[in-house]
Amino acid sequence: MIGLEDATVRFGSRIIIEALSFSVPVGRTLAILGPNGRGKTTTLKAMLGFQQLDAGRRVAPDIVGYVPQTGTSNQRYRALDVVVMGRAAHLGIFGQPGPEDFRVARSALERAGAARFADHYFDRLSGGERQLVLLARAIATGSQVLVLDEPAAALDLHNQERLLTLLNTLRQPRDKAIVFTTHDPNHALSSADDALLMMPGGQPPLFGPVAETITPEHLESLYGVPMRVVELAGPSGEAHRAVLPAFAGIRAA
Amino acid sequence: MAALTEAEAAPIVRRSHLARQTLVFSGLLVLFAVAFVVSLCVGRFSVPAIRALELIWLGATDPWRELTTIEERIVLLVRAPRVVLAALAGAGLALSGAALQGVFRNPLVSPDILGISQGAAFGGALGIMLGIWGFPLIAMVFISGMAAVILVGLISRINGRSETITVILSGLVVSSMFSAVVSLLQFVADPNTSLPAIVYWLMGSFATATWERTLIAAPGLIIGGVLLWMLRFRLNILSLDEAEAQSLGARTNRERWLVFGLIAVIVGSQVAVSGIIGWIGIVIPHASRLLVGHDHRALLPASVVLGAGFMVIIDTLARTATAAEIPLGVITALVGAPIFAMLLRNHYRERNGS
Known part of the structure; x- marks a missing residue:
C-alpha cells in the first residue's frame, strides 16, 4: 500500500499540494491526472519520499518499484545488469548479485516483455525500450508497489497500446499497488481503478473510482476545455468508452 | 523469423561477452607480469630474467636469508620494494x-x-621544511591529506547533504588554497637544503622506496582497495541518477562519503610515500572502460591490473631512460595527456555516432 495523508508541499510561499490524502491498496491501480504544473510530479516525488513534506505523512513500504521517464546515466550497462540493480536493497551495501538475482532479473524482463534486450546496452535502446527495461527493474525489486512517472509521455501510438496492455497484464493478478501519472484521461479509463485529478485554482484534488471521477464535467474543469464522452468500436468490435476534447477532429459537413 | 534468430543469437552474445572479458583480463595480467619481471631485470646493473625470478623465489621462501652478492642486494633490496610499491600505488x-x-x-x-593530493603536499612540504623525516613525515602527509577531504566535506555540506557539483567545486577551492600555501612554503624554504627536497618530492618518485616504506603504505592501499572492490556492485547503483539510486535503497549521501573516505585513505597512503603522481587516476579507468565496459564489477579489477602494470612501466622508464632519474609526474603527464586526448576524442565520437 502506498499513499499520502494530509500532505502539504510548499516551494517558498507557493503551495504546490495542500492537505492531499489518498491511498492505493495492493490490488488497485491509481492514475494521477492533470495538466502540467499542477503538482503531479511533486505528488509522485512525495509518495516516493524524494520530496520533503511540509505537513502530513507518507505511507509507503521501504522499497518502492520506481520507473522514471528515462534512465539517466552516462554509464554503459547491459540491460540485464540494469535490471539486476533492482535487487540492490536485498543485497546490502557490500552484497554482490548471485545467480538467483540474475534469475529474478531475467524473469522480470520476461514479465515486462523486454527479454530480447537482455544483452543489449541500455544506452543504445530507444526511449520506449528503455522504459520496459526500467519497468523490469522495478518488478525485480520485489516491491508490492510500482510507481511510473508519465509512462506514456514519450511513446508513439503503437507503443502506447503496448504499454497499456502491459499495465493491464501487471494489474491482472491483483498482487500490486500501481500508480502512474498521465496527461490522457483515456489511459486512466483503460488501465486504472482509481483516479486522482489535480484540480485548478485552489480546488481540492478529486480522488475516487474511475467511473465517478473521469466524467466530462470533472475533466472540463480539470483541463479548462469542453470534453465529450464518445462510444466507439474497439479493435475486435466490442464497445469502448473514450473521452475526447470537444475541439478534437474536424467539423463534419 | 527475425525474432527466432534474435532469440538464438542471445546466448551466443552472452558467451562471446564472457570470452572477451576472459581474454582481456588474461592479456592485462600477462602485461603486468611482464612489466614486473622486466622492471626487476633492467637498470644500471642488469640481471637475467631467470635469475631475477629465482632470487624473488628465494627471497619469498626465506626472507631472513643473508644477502651476499650484489645481484641479490639490487634485486631484493632496491628493485623489488620499488616495483611492489609502484604496482600498489598505480x-x-x-x-x-x-x-x-x-x-x-x-x-x-x-x-x-577531492583536494587530497594538494592537502597532502602541504603536509609534506611543511614537514620537510621543519626538518622532519621518516615515519613522522609520512604520518603528517597522511593527516593533512585527510584534513583536506574533511574540509571539502564541511564546505560542501549544505542543509545536511552535499550535491556532487558542490563537492567538485569545494575540492577545487580547497586544492587551490593548499597549493597557494605550498607555493608560499617553497618561497620561504631554504634554497640550499629543503627547497630541492620539496620540489623533488612534489614531482613524485619511487626512488626512495624501501621495504619499510612499502610496508607503511601497503595497509592503507590494500585495505582501502579491498573495501572499494567489495563496493563494486554498489558503485553501479551510485552511478545512477540520484532519485533512481535512492529508490533502489541506496542512502546516496552517506555511501558516497564512504567511497570518498576510502579514496582518501588510498591516495593519502600513496602520496605519503611517493609524492604527487597525476594522470594515472584518469587515464587508466578510461582505457579500462574501453576494454571491459562500464560495469564496475569488471571495471575495478581491470583498472587495478592495468594501473599496476602501467605504473611499473612508467617507473622503469623513469629510472632507465636517462642517466639521472626523471620525475614520475613528468612522464605520467607526457604519456598520459596524449592518451587521454585520444580517449576523449574516441569517447565523444562514439557517443555522437550512437
Whole structure:
C-alpha cells in the first residue's frame, strides 16, 4: 500500500499540494491526472519520499518499484545488469548479485516483455525500450508497489497500446499497488481503478473510482476545455468508452 | 523469423561477452607480469630474467636469508620494494579514479579533485621544511591529506547533504588554497637544503622506496582497495541518477562519503610515500572502460591490473631512460595527456555516432 495523508508541499510561499490524502491498496491501480504544473510530479516525488513534506505523512513500504521517464546515466550497462540493480536493497551495501538475482532479473524482463534486450546496452535502446527495461527493474525489486512517472509521455501510438496492455497484464493478478501519472484521461479509463485529478485554482484534488471521477464535467474543469464522452468500436468490435476534447477532429459537413 | 534468430543469437552474445572479458583480463595480467619481471631485470646493473625470478623465489621462501652478492642486494633490496610499491600505488590510484568517476557520474574527475593530493603536499612540504623525516613525515602527509577531504566535506555540506557539483567545486577551492600555501612554503624554504627536497618530492618518485616504506603504505592501499572492490556492485547503483539510486535503497549521501573516505585513505597512503603522481587516476579507468565496459564489477579489477602494470612501466622508464632519474609526474603527464586526448576524442565520437 502506498499513499499520502494530509500532505502539504510548499516551494517558498507557493503551495504546490495542500492537505492531499489518498491511498492505493495492493490490488488497485491509481492514475494521477492533470495538466502540467499542477503538482503531479511533486505528488509522485512525495509518495516516493524524494520530496520533503511540509505537513502530513507518507505511507509507503521501504522499497518502492520506481520507473522514471528515462534512465539517466552516462554509464554503459547491459540491460540485464540494469535490471539486476533492482535487487540492490536485498543485497546490502557490500552484497554482490548471485545467480538467483540474475534469475529474478531475467524473469522480470520476461514479465515486462523486454527479454530480447537482455544483452543489449541500455544506452543504445530507444526511449520506449528503455522504459520496459526500467519497468523490469522495478518488478525485480520485489516491491508490492510500482510507481511510473508519465509512462506514456514519450511513446508513439503503437507503443502506447503496448504499454497499456502491459499495465493491464501487471494489474491482472491483483498482487500490486500501481500508480502512474498521465496527461490522457483515456489511459486512466483503460488501465486504472482509481483516479486522482489535480484540480485548478485552489480546488481540492478529486480522488475516487474511475467511473465517478473521469466524467466530462470533472475533466472540463480539470483541463479548462469542453470534453465529450464518445462510444466507439474497439479493435475486435466490442464497445469502448473514450473521452475526447470537444475541439478534437474536424467539423463534419 | 527475425525474432527466432534474435532469440538464438542471445546466448551466443552472452558467451562471446564472457570470452572477451576472459581474454582481456588474461592479456592485462600477462602485461603486468611482464612489466614486473622486466622492471626487476633492467637498470644500471642488469640481471637475467631467470635469475631475477629465482632470487624473488628465494627471497619469498626465506626472507631472513643473508644477502651476499650484489645481484641479490639490487634485486631484493632496491628493485623489488620499488616495483611492489609502484604496482600498489598505480593500482590504488586507478581504482580510486574509476570509483570516483562512477560516484560523480562524470568521466573527467580524478582523485585529485577531492583536494587530497594538494592537502597532502602541504603536509609534506611543511614537514620537510621543519626538518622532519621518516615515519613522522609520512604520518603528517597522511593527516593533512585527510584534513583536506574533511574540509571539502564541511564546505560542501549544505542543509545536511552535499550535491556532487558542490563537492567538485569545494575540492577545487580547497586544492587551490593548499597549493597557494605550498607555493608560499617553497618561497620561504631554504634554497640550499629543503627547497630541492620539496620540489623533488612534489614531482613524485619511487626512488626512495624501501621495504619499510612499502610496508607503511601497503595497509592503507590494500585495505582501502579491498573495501572499494567489495563496493563494486554498489558503485553501479551510485552511478545512477540520484532519485533512481535512492529508490533502489541506496542512502546516496552517506555511501558516497564512504567511497570518498576510502579514496582518501588510498591516495593519502600513496602520496605519503611517493609524492604527487597525476594522470594515472584518469587515464587508466578510461582505457579500462574501453576494454571491459562500464560495469564496475569488471571495471575495478581491470583498472587495478592495468594501473599496476602501467605504473611499473612508467617507473622503469623513469629510472632507465636517462642517466639521472626523471620525475614520475613528468612522464605520467607526457604519456598520459596524449592518451587521454585520444580517449576523449574516441569517447565523444562514439557517443555522437550512437
